[in-house]
Amino acid sequence: MALDTTQTHDGVLREKPEPFWLDPKKRAIFFQILVVGAVALLAWYLISNTVANLQRQKIATGFGFLGKEASFEIGESVIAYDASNTYARALVVGALNTIKVSFIGIVITVFLGTFIGIARLSSNWLISRLAAIYIEGMQDVPVLLQLFFWYAIFYETLPSPRQALKPMHGVFLCNRGLVMPVPEWHPAYGYVFLAFAAACLMVWGLRRWARKRQDETGKTFPVFRVSLALVLGLPLGVWAALGAPFAMSVPELRGFNFRGGTTWSPEFMALLLGLILYTAAFVAEAVRAGIQSVSKGQREAAMALGLRPAQVLRLVILPQALRVIIPPLTSQMLNLTKNSSLAVAIGYPDFVSVANTTINQTGQSIEGVALIMLVYLIFSLSTSAFMNWYNKKVKLVER
Structure with a gap:
């Protein structure tokens, strides 16, 4: 197949540059830029049209309302809340x-x-x-x-x-x-949680060691039983060492x-x-x-x-x-x-x-x-x- 060439002023034949629309890579980049531009133009139109309509109807925009008082109750919540909150x-x-x-x-x-x-x-x-x-x-x-x-x-x-x-x-x-009843909070429970987290880290290290040991020697290790003993035993040991607090808040029927x-x-x-x-x-x-x-x-x-x-x-x-x-x-x-x-x-x-x-x-x-x-x-x-x-x-x- 003959190449598209051109002769320069010094008489050397050089390959003529191919138009960008015939180059697949350049054509792909061009179409991507075109699509991004069209999407940006559409987004600009929708946003500007929405803002203009809101201003025409005198409707407030922005997230400033988040700092205002909510004035409504929520039936149940994980954290403390009342109607006076934002x-x-x-x-x-x-x-x-x-x-x-x-x-x-x-x-x-x-x-x-x-x-x-x-x-x-x-x-x-x-x-x-x-x-x-x-x-x-x-x-x-x-x-x-x-x-x-x-x-x-x-x-x-x-x-x-x-x-x-x-x-x-x-x-x-x-x-x-x-x-149902729940334990009443005691400072010891914080240390029990830390002991549980430490036991989880120990179990993670134990599993890695057991897997490496099995790959090298072929010998298995009772990972599950030892892990269970760590996850249960360490927090229980800390709980017992701190006096084993076990005060419970038990529900009682009062009125309705x-x-x-x-x-x-x-x-x-x-x-x-x-x-x-x-x-x-x-x-x-x-x-x-x-x-x-x-x-x-x-x-x-x-x-x-x-x-x-x-x-x-x-x-x-x-x-x-x-x-x-x-x-x-x-x-x-x-x-x-x-x-x-x-x-x-x-x-x-x-x-x-x-x-x-x-x-x-x-x-x-x-x-x-x-x-x-x-x-x-x-x-x-x-x-x-x-x-x-x-x-x-x-x-x-x-x-």
Whole structure:
């Protein structure tokens, strides 16, 4: 193929520069600049048009309202709050309520979904069928309907506080929620928490040492039992050394309500149960798919080495299945967090509910919706970052 050349003044033939629209790299850069410019122009138009309309209707803009008095109560909160606090504190309370239900829900969902996923593959026909019925039933019922169902159970089925169910001493279940005793705060509990954190660090180092020792010598170490002894024994030892404080705040019925202890409201319980039971069905399917992705030869080889079924599952099957389980598990964690925004339908004061109240009082819907989007974006990115880090830690290293 003949090259496109040109003759310079010194008589040397040189290759003629190719037009940029024929160069794939330059053309790609040009189109990217064009798209970015179009998006920026559209954003400028929408923002300027919105600001102009707000000014025309004399609607205040900006986030100055966050420092004003909220003047509304919030039914339950993790931190102290009253109506005289600012909108900013009210939104923080809503965000903490969302974190509370999401964190507890994710932890329980992972354990429940893993258990049901393993039960789905059980050789016992009854256990396998029950797990399959649970998975199909929960997946086919919308989560919002499940929230309404559990909310109705608490308010329509459970008795009043005077006739509250008492499954164990100090624990009451009624239409006011789940009421149970909690330990009264003591300075020793701070040192117990530090001991627990130290035990976790020791367990992490022990696991690394045991894995390295096994790779070098082939000898196994009872990591689980020693780790359990550390995690339980060290905090208990510190607690006993500091006098073993065990004062409990036990709830008592006084008048028409309970005093003392802690109460998980019907809204919180309904939201938590609905999210856990719904999401656990999808987690169970991810666990089942991950386990089935491991070839049967792996199980047979492990059994031939003399490993017990529990050891085969823990040491051979699950480590290989995690690379299939973790990506969909991350998606289900994100779904649970985002589905918690449905709490507004049953009256639980999560971030969306508090933000909606703020919007109704201030009229600044654009800022309110922007805050909702920002908060859930932070929640999602944080969860994804943690799960991506964990995925890299547990992935199989090919040699």
